[in-house]
Amino acid sequence: MNASSKPPITDSPWLWFSLFTAVGLAALLATGGKFGKRQASIENKYQARTAIASGSLEIKADGDGEKRAVGTPNYSTPDNPVIPIWPLEILLAVMFTGSLTMLLRERFRRLNNGQDNRMS
Numbered sequence: 001m002n003a004s005s006k007p008p009i010t011d012s013p014w015l016w017f018s019l020f021t022a023v024g025l026a027a028l029l030a031t032g033g034k035f036g037k038r039q040a041s042i043e044n045k046y047q048a049r050t051a052i053a054s055g056s057l058e059i060k061a062d063g064d065g066e067k068r069a070v071g072t073p074n075y076s077t078p079d080n081p082v083i084p085i086w087p088l089e090i091l092l093a094v095m096f097t098g099s100l101t102m103l104l105r106e107r108f109r110r111l112n113n114g115q116d117n118r119m120s
Helices: 014-029 034-055 085-120
Strands: 058-061 067-070
Touching: 014 034, 014 085
Parallel strands: none
Antiparallel strands: 058 067
């Protein structure tokens, strides 16, 4: 097989794998702040429901009719969530780097094999 008849790069599954992981990583990085706020809100609701269900959260009324929550958990914030998003970012970056490496390795191998065949 010579260089002019090698298959197009779009036939490689590594191209598509690297492309999809790159798009996923870019989307995650571009919207990371919004995900952090939304995730903190979801975690807060979960923490409040868990505290109520376990009985550790109590509502006490003062003598003047004001109600206070006692035993509230430490709620998560967008800067400090219970489940951070950074492991997903690292996983996507590693997957992208690996698939891009495999794509380049495959393309260079085909290029070198084509040159070896022409020299023989």
